[in-house]
Amino acid sequence: MTWVVLVLSGVLEAVWASALSASDGFKKVVPTIVFVAGMALSMAGLAYAMTAIPVGTAYAVWVGIGASLTVVVAVLRRQEAASFARLALVFGLVVCVVGLKVVS
Template identity: 45%
Template sequence: MSLPWLYLLLAGLAEIAWAVGLKYTDGFSRPLPTLVTIAGMVVSFYFLALAMREIPLGTAYAVWTGIGAVGTVILGMVLFGESRDLARLACIALILAGVVGLKWLGGAGQA
């Protein structure tokens, strides 16, 4: 994995962290979860910006949001008991397939 793609993976993982963190902030009324969530946002955007030096904008953004969406949905199921309906899982698989496809087709160096 090249460095820009590693940055993009880290950005996506940080996006998952801040998205889940939002649930714990209780509308930004709890200071510690709010600070952790804001830190996750900063880290996520930082690594996204680094990745976009090499990875095309559309590819980077789609992969970043895809990682965040899939990870957040999975953690929603695990942490908050959200639906594990087969149709929902199939849709998550489609998002994941899109992310993998964009990585495969939208290689670094096409910026």
């Protein structure tokens, strides 16, 4: 159960990071609310996961999932270019996150 919560918290990291960008420096209300709620839930989930998963592993997985999904969202929204190198590196990050789960 803690791994499921950790993965969902990583997804929420991508949500709040994207909302932070969309908030335009906290000038737009709805993205700001999504940012605050997403960050609070993401942090709460990370804290819960760390009760059963070692801190280094939990944090690396959380950041890896959030960073990977944030890049994917930015590419899909055409805010960032999708080069072969960028996508290969994100794929490598995902492989490392899966590897951490496998060896845990």
